[in-house]
Amino acid sequence: MNLNQLTAHELIDHLKSKKTTPSDIYTAVVKEIERLDPKVKAYLRLTKNKPAFDSNSRLDFPVPISIKDNICIKGEEITCASHILEGFHPSYNAAVIEKIQKCGGILVGQTNMDEFAFGSSTENSHFGPTRNPWNLECVPGGSSGGSAAAVAAHEAIWALGSDTGGSIRQPASFCGIVGLKPTYGRVSRYGLIAFASSLDQIGPLTKDVTDNSLLLNIIAGHDERDSTSADVSVPDYTKSLINDVKGLKIGIPKEYFIEGMDPQVKNAVGEAIEVLEKKGAIFKEVSLPHTEYAVATYYILATAEASSNLARFDGVRYGIRCQPKNSRKGSIVDLYEETRSVGFGKEAKRRIMLGTYALSSGYYEAYYVRAQKVRTLIKNDFDSVFKEFDAIVTPTSPTTAFRIGEKAEDPLAMYLSDIYTISANLAGIPAISLPCGFSKNGLPIGLQILAKPFAEEMLFRIAYSYEQSTPWHTKRVSINA
């Protein structure tokens, strides 16, 4: 197997036994990007500042990593896959980038996404869609579709994404890899370009559960520059890789097994439950009665927060500036309007408008405050289940990857593809997606596990136990360049 096909923990073992060097690994990854990315289009660009390999360095993880294009790297262009930010080079590193660099991580490149993370397919990128490595006619999911496709196609060893309503887990599911949305506040968002501040969280996309725990070890922790980051101690997550689920109580929410779910997804998740049951986990049906309101609640809160966060893109301080046409002396408002009209794509405009409407005078109570109240009910549903249960399992998405263009003209159908992932963001709880099978067309299916706040260790334990008994994480995609 080529170096780029290995996991980070396998590469670290290779490095320790001097079977390879950081430079060889980096070269293998870049070669694969050159070979495959013209087809997959996972990357927006490779980093300009190339790594310098010092043979004397004794850093922990000199492993290449790819970064979603909404996480700032000092001196490297960042666009959030939007025209409005083109040419913007941030003056500082995000907290997660500092942490990665401190332990020797090598930044390979920045991955494609839906513009400002608005979407579930990566089709809303200003720079064109990323393709699913398992079937190039299908979407990789989104919004962290570039990161997921890069890892699945072995154009990356591991990657970072961000998850506001499922943007790590759904693409991980569509691409057959492991994706974690940590607890709200577990990872600092300093240097993450904000979408919805009460929901956003940065997390790892990896080839297996072990790598996921290693990468969370690196990025987790309190940071005073993000006042919403939680001052909660970070355990060594690799210690929770225990192949034992005996006696764990796991809930299956009846509201999640609904019409519209692909029967192949239902079967695969059912089989995954059997695997864990045979290993001694105790399953019981539970109820999350407000599930049906999650998508509507999310699209009020997330768009309201987005409309506020995106107000800063006005052509003055960063990105592009467009002078109004047809007027000799445009006002500053004309400058804002022209820049935003030219700079934002269709979905960004739609969400800014929806959020502005929900926050506008006369509608604020009816939409925004009501949605905040329903959010309380959704959170309470989880709180009451977790009083009795260690975890909840669900499918990650009701279907496997859909075809490019299939939902592009129907925003509501696209929003509903996040139906199983959104609640975790509303409730602030951690959730992981890992592969649990393939459809008859060869597309991956994802299993989602959820736990109470700061119980990532529980997720890793159950996910690792499942992984040890199944072959899915060892399946390798093959693309002919």
Added chain:
Amino acid sequence: MLSKEEVRYIAGLSRIHLQENEVEYLTRNLAGILDYIDHLKKLDVSQVPPTSHVLPIKNVYRRDKVKPSFSVQDAVKISPHAYKGFFKVPQVIE
């Protein structure tokens, strides 16, 4: 039901200038989404407190210590139109 006038008004609040075909498209489109969102009105939430934030963090304070920050040069360097250490914009005051 959302009207075209309302869509134009929201676009103004959003500082987005819409073409006429965008107004028509978004009127239909947003109406459909709002129709789905109206689903929330089925719930009685009169006795439910709102959640703005899931963590029990209230105000986060820190010492008001002077620390190094960006230089003016670094801050304006990234602007599409900087002039002598300032962000340059069209005339605001008559």
